[in-house]
Amino acid sequence: MSKKDPIKERLTQQNQELPKWAEDFPVDTKADGHVARRDFIRFLCLVSFGLFTGQAGVLLKSLFDKKYPPSEPGAFRIIGRDDLAVGGSYVFMLPEKKEPIILIRLAEKDYVAYSQKCTHLQCPVIWRQDESKILCPCHHGAFDVKTGNVLYGPPERPLPAVKLGLRADGIYFEGMMSRVAAGGPHAV
Ligand code: FES
Numbered sequence: 001m002s003k004k005d006p007i008k009e010r011l012t013q014q015n016q017e018l019p020k021w022a023e024d025f026p027v028d029t030k031a032d033g034h035v036a037r038r039d040f041i042r043f044l045c046l047v048s049f050g051l052f053t054g055q056a057g058v059l060l061k062s063l064f065d066k067k068y069p070p071s072e073p074g075a076f077r078i079i080g081r082d083d084l085a086v087g088g089s090y091v092f093m094l095p096e097k098k099e100p101i102i103l104i105r106l107a108e109k110d111y112v113a114y115s116q117k118c119t120h121l122q123c124p125v126i127w128r129q130d131e132s133k134i135l136c137p138c139h140h141g142a143f144d145v146k147t148g149n150v151l152y153g154p155p156e157r158p159l160p161a162v163k164l165g166l167r168a169d170g171i172y173f174e175g176m177m178s179r180v181a182a183g184g185p186h187a188v
Pocket residue numbers: 118119120121122123136137138139140141153154155
């Protein structure tokens with residue numbers, strides 16, 4: 001035999017009879033409490049799951065950041081490491097300045113990059129692998145591929161060098177160098 005609902009009993013005693021609203025909502029208090037507890041547990045599970053997935057996201061992001069540490073402002077990926085053959089060159093534009101840059105792969109893990117504008121009268125320079133030089137066809141200027149320094153011809157200043165980043169997923173542009181560092185702008 002089921003026990004009487006204490007609230008309904010109290011209501012009946014107070015009002016001589018069960019109020020109409022209590023008849024219209026016949027869920028007894030005990031069952032109502034059970035439903036509320038179940039809802040509360042479900043709510044706790046949802047909150048726990050949300051917190052867990054949030055923490056897992058933060059953990060995954062930190063692992064990803066460790067593998068690919070944040071670049072300097074304005075850095076971007078130029079090309080995959082093996083998209084350029086050893087001895088080859090690749091010209092790309094700096095997105096905002098519209099400056100052409102020539103990237104050259106000197107060895108398996110040795111890359112250099114310079115502004116492609118000749119420092120004489122801005123003609124585009126070209127990489128000549130057979131001569132191991134960067135040449136300017138306009139007035140026969142030449143630059144050292146390892147440092148960007150002038151070898152001969154009318155230019156008086158070295159080619160502006162690019163700071164490169166060599167990462168697992170490719171070669172990165174990381175900014176222009178104010179002057180060529182000792183040993184040249186190599187990313188090895
Ligand atoms: S523009 Fe390059 S040598 Fe004159």
